[in-house]
Amino acid sequence: MTHRHQPLAARIVFWGVITIATLWCIFPFYWAIVTSFKERGDILTKPTLIPWLQYTPTLFNWQNEFGQRWPEISKALGNSLIIAIGASAIAIGLGTLAGYGLARFRFYGWKNRDMTMWFLSQRFLPPMVTAIPFFMVIKSLGLIDKQLALILANATFTMPFAVLILRDVFKDIPVEMEESAWVDGASHLQSFWHIALPLAAPAIAAALVICFAFSWNEFLFGLILSYDRAIPVTVIIAGVSHTQGIQFHQVATRLLLAILPPALLALTAQRYIVRGLTFGAVKG
Amino acid sequence: MPARSKVKFLFVLPGILWVLAFTIYPLIRSLTLSFTNARMGRTGQFVGLQNYIRAVGDYRFQNSVAVTVFFVICSVVLTVGIGLGLALLFNRPMRGQRVFRSLFTMPMFTAPIALGYLGLTIFHEDVGAVNTILRALGVADLPRWGSEIWTARAAIVLVDVWQWTPFCFLVLLAGLSALPEEVYEAAVLDTSSGWDIFRFVTLPLLTPVLFTVIMLRLVEAFKMLDIPFSLTNGGPGAATQTMSFYIYLTGLRNFNQGYASAMAYFLLIAMMIIAMIFFRRMRQNFD
Numbered sequence: 001m002t003h004r005h006q007p008l009a010a011r012i013v014f015w016g017v018i019t020i021a022t023l024w025c026i027f028p029f030y031w032a033i034v035t036s037f038k039e040r041g042d043i044l045t046k047p048t049l050i051p052w053l054q055y056t057p058t059l060f061n062w063q064n065e066f067g068q069r070w071p072e073i074s075k076a077l078g079n080s081l082i083i084a085i086g087a088s089a090i091a092i093g094l095g096t097l098a099g100y101g102l103a104r105f106r107f108y109g110w111k112n113r114d115m116t117m118w119f120l121s122q123r124f125l126p127p128m129v130t131a132i133p134f135f136m137v138i139k140s141l142g143l144i145d146k147q148l149a150l151i152l153a154n155a156t157f158t159m160p161f162a163v164l165i166l167r168d169v170f171k172d173i174p175v176e177m178e179e180s181a182w183v184d185g186a187s188h189l190q191s192f193w194h195i196a197l198p199l200a201a202p203a204i205a206a207a208l209v210i211c212f213a214f215s216w217n218e219f220l221f222g223l224i225l226s227y228d229r230a231i232p233v234t235v236i237i238a239g240v241s242h243t244q245g246i247q248f249h250q251v252a253t254r255l256l257l258a259i260l261p262p263a264l265l266a267l268t269a270q271r272y273i274v275r276g277l278t279f280g281a282v283k284g
Numbered sequence: 285m286p287a288r289s290k291v292k293f294l295f296v297l298p299g300i301l302w303v304l305a306f307t308i309y310p311l312i313r314s315l316t317l318s319f320t321n322a323r324m325g326r327t328g329q330f331v332g333l334q335n336y337i338r339a340v341g342d343y344r345f346q347n348s349v350a351v352t353v354f355f356v357i358c359s360v361v362l363t364v365g366i367g368l369g370l371a372l373l374f375n376r377p378m379r380g381q382r383v384f385r386s387l388f389t390m391p392m393f394t395a396p397i398a399l400g401y402l403g404l405t406i407f408h409e410d411v412g413a414v415n416t417i418l419r420a421l422g423v424a425d426l427p428r429w430g431s432e433i434w435t436a437r438a439a440i441v442l443v444d445v446w447q448w449t450p451f452c453f454l455v456l457l458a459g460l461s462a463l464p465e466e467v468y469e470a471a472v473l474d475t476s477s478g479w480d481i482f483r484f485v486t487l488p489l490l491t492p493v494l495f496t497v498i499m500l501r502l503v504e505a506f507k508m509l510d511i512p513f514s515l516t517n518g519g520p521g522a523a524t525q526t527m528s529f530y531i532y533l534t535g536l537r538n539f540n541q542g543y544a545s546a547m548a549y550f551l552l553i554a555m556m557i558i559a560m561i562f563f564r565r566m567r568q569n570f571d
Contacts, residue, residue, distance in 0.1 A: 017373055018384070025387055025450065028394075031413050032402055049416060094299040101295025115296060116570035117563050122307050124559040126507045128528040129548040132535045133313035134306075156306040163299060188291045217395035219510050220528075224536050234397045238514065248405050258398045266393040267386050274458045277392070281496040281569060282455050283462065 032259070036061050036252035065253040073254060076236035080216050080258075082147050083232055087154030088211035094155075095162020095211075096204060100192055102163070103170035104178075119163040120279060122156065127220050135224050149225045150232065154215035161214070161276055162207045168280035169203040170196060206272035213262035233258045311552075318546035324539030335546030345547055347522050348530035351437075355526060356505040358441045359448065364498055366445070367452025372482070374453075375460040388450035396447065400514025403443045404430075407515075433523040436516045440524055443511050448504070452497050459493030460486070492565075499562045506555060527551050 006014075034049065037057035051057045065073060098119065102112055134153065143149040177199075178191040186194070197204075222232040231239075237254050266273065274282055318335055322328030339345050374384070406413045407429035415426045427435045463486070471485045487494075509528035512518055518525035518533075525533075531551065535544025563570075 014373060017370070021370060022384070022387065024446070025391060027413070028399070028402055028406065028446065029390070031406055035405060049413065094302055097295045098299035101292055105289070105292035105295070107292070107296075111571070113567055113570035115300065118303060119299060120563075120570075121559060122303060124503055124555050124562075125307065125311075126528060126548070126551050126555055128507070128509065128531045129314060129552045130307065130310040131532070132541050132545055132548070133310035133317065135536065136313065136541075137310065152306060156302070159299065159302065188289070189294075192295075213393045217393070217397075219395070219397040219513075220532070234395050237398055237401055248408075248411075251401055251405065255398045255402050259394050259402075262395070263390045263393045266389055270382075270386060270389060273389055274455050277451060278455055278496050278500060281566060282458050282493050 029259075032252050032256050035248055036256060038248070038252075061250065061253045064250070065257070069250075073233070073236065073257060076231055076233040077257065079147060079150075079226075079230055080232040080234070083150045083154060083222075083230075084212045084215040086147070086151035087158060087215040088208050090151065090155035091159040091162045091211045092204060092208050095159050095207065096166050096197070096200070098163045099166025099168075100170050100196060102167045104175065104188075104196075116164070116167065120160050123160040123279070127157065131220060131224060134221070138225055143225075145226050145228055145230045147230045150218075150222060150230060153221040153225065154218055157218065158211035158214050160279065161210050164279035165203060165207040165210070165272060165276045166200065168275060169200050173199050203272060206269035207276060209265050209269040210272070210276050213266050216262045314545045314548060317542055318549050320542045322542040324541070328542050331542070335543045336549075338543065339547050339550060344522060344525075344530060345527075348525050348527045349550075351523070351525055352506065352508065352527045354437070355441065355444070355508055356502060359444045359505040359508075360498060360501045362441065362445045363448040363452045363501055364456075364494070366449050367497070368456050368494070370449075370453045371456035371460055372486075374457055385454065388454055391447045391449075392451045394447065396510035397514050399443055399447060400511045403439060403511070403515045407439045430516060431520055433520060436520055436524050440511055440515055443515060444505070444508070448501065452501065455497050456490070456493060459490055463489050495565060499558060502558050503555065506551070506558070 031049075034051055034057075037051060037059070038055060039058050039060060098115075102116055106112065107115065138144055138149045138152075141149075143152075173196055178195050181191040181195055182188075216232075217234065218232075219234040219238070222235045223238070226232065226235060233254075237251070237258055269276070317328070319330055319332060320328035321331045321334075374381070407415075409415060409426065409428050409430070412429070414429070418426055429435045429439050467485055467489065468481070471481050475481060507528060508526045509532065512524045512526055512529055513532075516524040518529050522530075527547070528551070531544050531547050534540050534547065
């Protein structure tokens with residue numbers, strides 16, 4: 001389709017829609033940022049949207065967040081970091097192996113597609129269905145309020161992304177490259193390790209980012225499996241708003257600290273997001 | 285590759301066992317729980333189908349089903365509809381497309397729970413962003429977002445639409461740009477109507493992608509919990525209490541685990557139907 005000779009009206013509509021979509025998309029982030037630079041009084045007395053013009057920005061909330069409130073939030077950020085790294089590492093480890101196995105070998109009896117669905121079915125499962133028994137199992141293992149419990153949970157939730165992305169990527173790597181290694185006497189494990197894995201490295205990194213982001217953003221299991229030492233950042237922001245009412249200015253800084261790491265990190269996985277989130281059904 | 289090679293099992297087995305341990309085993313535990321009257325600290329006795337029968341007659345559960353179905357319909361229709369519209373508009377060579385794509389990636393990676401609390405400040409009746417803008421536009425009768433049934437529901441739908449429209453947009457855009465150019469060149473010779481081209485050329489070709497998007501959105505929308513939890517806390521009353529939310533309250537706040545598990549199985553059955561439809565269509569893709 002060529003659109004080079006468009007009437008003026010069509011171009012105005014086009015750019016109008018783009019502008020609205022962009023503003024719509026940015027607005028919540030913008031709002032959180034401007035609110036985080038407002039003083040308590042400014043927030044409650046006059047509704048304001050534009051810094052400098054309508055109110056004087058202050059660093060007070062951020063100083064407070066990185067000062068007095070830092071021990072609490074830094075612990076939660078640390079927990080989220082450990083949980084997300086641990087969970088995505090497990091998900092990628094298992095997912096890379098399974099993805100390679102499904103892409104390179106044919107299974108009989110229990111066929112490839114059955115296995116793929118086995119992995120994917122986890123994504124169709126509402127977390128609430130397994131939450132209660134998961135809680136009971138974790139409790140009987142003595143892992144309540146341990147980061148490990150949340151690592152196990154999130155690894156389970158994010159593994160389907162890893163398996164499906166990697167399966168797709170390994171399928172795209174020509175099998176001939178590995179065949180020549182087998183002729184030379186290399187084993188499957190060797191060709192996987194020395195040939196396929198390096199070629200898949202960018203996709204593995206992207207899958208890691210996607211698993212990391214979803215683990216970081218997970219809330220329900222964080223809520224039920226932790227109460228003090230292992231509390232992740234998604235749960236700490238819930239706590240603050242409930243106990244103290246809505247403290248706009250305080251909430252804004254915390255929300256930004258919770259939102260930005262995965263949202264910014266996801267930008268690096270841009271190329272794989274469509275493919276990853278549709279489980280390889282649509283190539284982005 | 286020789287079929288007798290045993291090494292292939294080495295690759296898939298760890299993952300399969302993991303799913304068995306952390307997905308299937310809890311599911312079975314959940315099923316057995318659903319036939320008992322287990323409560324906190326009490327193992328519970330077998331009560332047969334009592335929990336299931338109770339759920340069918342529980343007006344709070346019925347309410348949560350209705351609320352969930354309402355959110356699912358709104359969310360799927362709006363996110364896919366707007367996403368498709370934007371994708372059709374953007375499907376052309378344009379400058380700065382990478383910037384827009386990056387921008388539209390951010391909402392879906394925003395923690396829903398954080399988004400809900402942010403929404404609390406955005407929809408605040410006096411000093412929230414939305415009412416500030418409405419006031420500036422001269423709207424006299426400002427909506428009281430959190431305290432009325434339909435405005436609270438609308439707020440949740442808006443937040444969900446904000447988060448997931450970009451996903452639909454990006455996927456449908458990817459689907460559109462993968463369509464073969466020649467088909468359009470041929471179609472343009474036959475008709476000059478943009479609508480006809482969309483209706484008889486684009487839409488049929490896009491159906492598989494559209495199907496995938498709708499299915500994935502259905503699945504996520506049925507799970508909805510975080511946004512009602514943070515934005516409205518299920519209220520006012522139980523007007524925004526989704527199935528996941530009510531199951532959470534029953535099983536993990538009131539520790540009525542047997543009953544909650546039975547209700548969870550109703551949700552699971554709904555999801556299994558969606559999953560079966562999805563898997564049937566996608567079977568070849570997974571081979």
